[in-house]
Amino acid sequence: MALxxxxxxxxxxxxxxxxxxxxxxxxxxxxxxDHGQAMFGxxxxxxxxxxxxxxxPTVAARIVAxxxxxxxxxxxxxxxxxxxxEADLRWxxxxxxxxxxxxxxPTVLVGMRNKLRASARPRRxxxxxxxxxxxxxxxxxxxxxxxxRGL
Numbered sequence: 001m002a003l004x005x006x007x008x009x010x011x012x013x014x015x016x017x018x019x020x021x022x023x024x025x026x027x028x029x030x031x032x033x034d035h036g037q038a039m040f041g042x043x044x045x046x047x048x049x050x051x052x053x054x055x056x057p058t059v060a061a062r063i064v065a066x067x068x069x070x071x072x073x074x075x076x077x078x079x080x081x082x083x084x085x086e087a088d089l090r091w092x093x094x095x096x097x098x099x100x101x102x103x104x105x106p107t108v109l110v111g112m113r114n115k116l117r118a119s120a121r122p123r124r125x126x127x128x129x130x131x132x133x134x135x136x137x138x139x140x141x142x143x144x145x146x147x148x149r150g151l
Contacts, residue, residue, distance in 0.1 A: 013099040014098065015089040015093040015099045018089055019090065023090060023093055027090075028069075029093060029094045030094075032066050033093040033094050033096070036066055036094060039062075039128060040061050041061065042061055042062075047119065048112075048115040048119055057108065057111075059104045063095045065125055067084075068109060068112065068113075069125055070084070072126070077106075078107075078109045082105070082109075083103070085097075085101065086100075086101065086102060
């Protein structure tokens with residue numbers, strides 16, 4: 001199985017370009033769009049697969065990590081989170097993918113949660129995003145809306 005890697009070259013359908021200033025400064029989506037690759041590099045989950053004969057999944061760590069963080073932030077099911085990755089430009093910008101990106105199957109999230117639970121750092125996603133910035137405000141109503149300290 002091939003190792004998933006994040007794209008380093010943006011296409012013509014970059015959701016950041018499409019959104020422009022609607023990808024608001026201070027939002028979690030903007031934070032992940034600006035710093036997602038540094039926060040969740042290609043080797044971010046490597047320790048979870050060190051004993052695996054199948055290797056790492058083909059989905060880039062940044063994409064899976066971003067979806068898991070935004071899923072918790074918005075209070076979504078696995079299927080809803082994967083649907084958002086396909087349909088929401090903010091999610092696509094945050095994940096560093098082109099507009100129209102096809103999401104992975106929701107069972108990828110189930111498998112990743114199981115691997116994380118069994119790891120030495122099961123809450124790494126939230127520990128590593130907490131405090132970047134220390135306070136963030138979401139401009140949209142709904143689950144998780146308002147100002148938060150970390151996640």
